[in-house]
Amino acid sequence: MSILMPINVTETTIRNVLTRTTGYLRTVTSHSLQPYRGCTFGNALCGVGCYVRHNGHVLRGREWGSFLEVRTNAADSYRDNVERERRWAERRGEMFSIFLSSSTDPFVPQESRYGITRSVLEAMCDSPPDRLILQTHSHRVQDAIPLLQRLSSTCEVRVHVSIESDRDSLPGLPPPASSVDRRFEACAAMRQSGLWTVVTVSPLLPIDDPDAFFARIAEVADAVVIDHYVQGDGSSDGARTERTGLPAAIRAVDSRACTLAYRDRMVEVAHRYLPGRVGVNIDGFAGRYLDA
Numbered sequence: 001m002s003i004l005m006p007i008n009v010t011e012t013t014i015r016n017v018l019t020r021t022t023g024y025l026r027t028v029t030s031h032s033l034q035p036y037r038g039c040t041f042g043n044a045l046c047g048v049g050c051y052v053r054h055n056g057h058v059l060r061g062r063e064w065g066s067f068l069e070v071r072t073n074a075a076d077s078y079r080d081n082v083e084r085e086r087r088w089a090e091r092r093g094e095m096f097s098i099f100l101s102s103s104t105d106p107f108v109p110q111e112s113r114y115g116i117t118r119s120v121l122e123a124m125c126d127s128p129p130d131r132l133i134l135q136t137h138s139h140r141v142q143d144a145i146p147l148l149q150r151l152s153s154t155c156e157v158r159v160h161v162s163i164e165s166d167r168d169s170l171p172g173l174p175p176p177a178s179s180v181d182r183r184f185e186a187c188a189a190m191r192q193s194g195l196w197t198v199v200t201v202s203p204l205l206p207i208d209d210p211d212a213f214f215a216r217i218a219e220v221a222d223a224v225v226i227d228h229y230v231q232g233d234g235s236s237d238g239a240r241t242e243r244t245g246l247p248a249a250i251r252a253v254d255s256r257a258c259t260l261a262y263r264d265r266m267v268e269v270a271h272r273y274l275p276g277r278v279g280v281n282i283d284g285f286a287g288r289y290l291d292a
Contacts, residue, residue, distance in 0.1 A: 007040060008067045009110060017077040017120070018085045021099070024234050028286045029097040029133060030089040033078070035116040037069035038062075040108040044177040045170065046137045046162065049203055049246035051233050052103045068110060075119035082127045097131035098124075105177070107140035121147045128155035133285070135160040135200070139182035142189045149193055158287065160198045160225070161187050165205035166213040170249040187220040200285070201266070202227035203241070206253040210269040217270075223277040224270050225284030228263040232281050 018031045025032055037058060041047050042065020053064035071077075089096040100106055106117040121144060124132065132155060134141070134148070141159060151157055163183050169175060178186075191197040199221040207213050217224050229246070230238035241247060247258050256262045263280070270278045271290070279289045 007038075007043075007065065009070065010067070011070045011072050012037075013073040014071045014077055016081045016085075017071060017074045018081050018098070020085070020088070024282060025099055025102055027282060029099040029131070030092075030094045031085060031097065031129075032099045032102045033074075033120065034101045034103050035071055035074050035106055035120055036104045036108065036110075037071065038067040039065065039104040040068055040110060041105050041137060041177040042066070044137075044174055046164070046177055048173055048249075049229055049233070049241045049244050051240055053244070054240050055103070058103060068104075068108065070110065070114050071116060072114070074116050075123040078120055078123045079127065082123075082129075086129075095130040097133070098129045099133045099135065101135065105136055105138055106134065107136050107138040107143075109140075111140065118144065118147065121151060125151050125154065131156040131158070133158045133160060135162070135285075137162045137177045137183075139178040139186040142186040145190060145193050145195065148190075148195055152195060156196075158196045158198055159190055160200045160285070161190075161221075162200045162202050163187075163217070164201055164203060165207050166216075167205065167208060167253075170205065170246075171252050173245065173249045184216060184220055191220055191222065197221045198223045198225060200225040200227060203229040203232060203246070204257070204263055204266060206250060206257040207266065210266060211272075214266075214270045214273040218273040221274075223279065223284075223287075223289060224274050225279040225281075226263060226267055226270060227281050227284065228260060230258075230260055230263075 017033055021032055047065050052058055086096040111117050161183055168180050187197050199217045204226055229241040233240045250257050277289055
């Protein structure tokens with residue numbers, strides 16, 4: 001499997017792990033936090049169309065999926081900077097909120113060895129933000145349920161799990177980081193534990209049985225976000241993603257799935273099962289849902 005290919009893992013430190021958001025995330029949270037730089041899942045299905053593969057600042061000439069920098073002092077950096085960044089947000093009249101994370105997955109397999117995400121969540125329990133949005137493609141998020149429950153007693157916690165389709169494969173592309181079934185099981189476990197759970201259908205891939213798919217989401221999640229790569233990859237027309245192999249693989253299954261009309265049809269289906277709990281593109285990530 002491609003996600004098991006060797007990658008260059010290094011350890012590093014960072015001065016301030018809290019980044020003030022700009023661009024796409026600006027209306028979602030005041031800050032983002034990356035426990036790692038790079039992502040093991042860069043060679044998985046989610047990595048094929050990942051917008052970070054176009055970020056020269058992160059890549060520094062390296063191929064996306066070929067490296068992982070472990071930020072060993074991430075928790076200490078959070079503790080050192082949290083109050084200053086909180087004051088910065090408050091001066092702007094904003095909630096101090098964190099997106100964890102936008103440029104790497106918090107639960108890459110190496111997390112079991114290094115525990116960087118866990119250490120950051122523990123630091124947040126001592127000095128919580130007002131809101132935490134935790135975004136992952138991995139079923140491993142369920143390992144953090146006790147810690148997330150503890151944090152949710154002191155701040156608003158939303159756990160976002162990306163499940164792009166009811167399919168586990170697209171022709172010619174690597175498998176997902178976690179199977180569809182395992183991600184659904186993780187969502188069910190989190191919702192049963194009292195955590196606000198959101199399935200992010202991002203980026204939207206061809207869905208074989210939309211009614212069954214969104215009915216299943218309604219059973220395990222409090223809301224759903226549908227995010228198409230057109231208007232959702234940081235370019236106005238999906239141009240970034242069109243430079244990858246993802247659109248061709250989508251068209252091989254269903255050419256209509258590369259259009260916003262397909263997204264809108266999936267939104268209509270989702271509404272039948274999650275009325276008032278369907279978000280589209282960036283509004284959905286921000287928790288702004290369409291009216292029922």
